[in-house]
Amino acid sequence: MPPDGAWWNARHSRNARGFVFQGVSKETMTPNYFGNSGATVVMDGCFLAATYDTIKKVGINEPAYLKTGWDFYDIHLTYKAYLDGYTNYTVPIIIMHESSGQMREGWYAARKRFMAHHASTIPYSKLIVDKTNGLP
Secondary structure, X not given: OOOOOOHXXXXXXXXXXXXXXXXXXXXXXXXXXXXXXXXXXXXXXXXXXXXXXXXXXXXXXXXXXXXXXXXXXXXXXXXXXXHOOOOEXXXXXXXXXXXOOOOXXXXXXXXXXXHHHOOOOOOOOOOOHHHHOOOO
């Protein structure tokens, strides 16, 4: 997670993972490559999968510190899972995120709250190499 809280900026340092088609329709979607698949600290919630037991242990309730209509819920859940000792992975699947890529005002407020709430542990510089399957 970079210090600005915008996970996709980690691609500039080659620390981002994943691939998604992005656009407002299947006719206008474009490929958006972030990096090789592999272990991550946080993940965007375009598609998240976990076992029921993992969800029960990590919790799925909206955290009190956000209060922004679930903006950053995905970042919160995956970061909490990471801090709880789970490993998040991006995997090579074909998926489309129906989005223009423009952030709503609530996203900025949630990012500010998330970063303040986790100020003692962010920025996480890099994953432990053993968790990245050898990827940089």
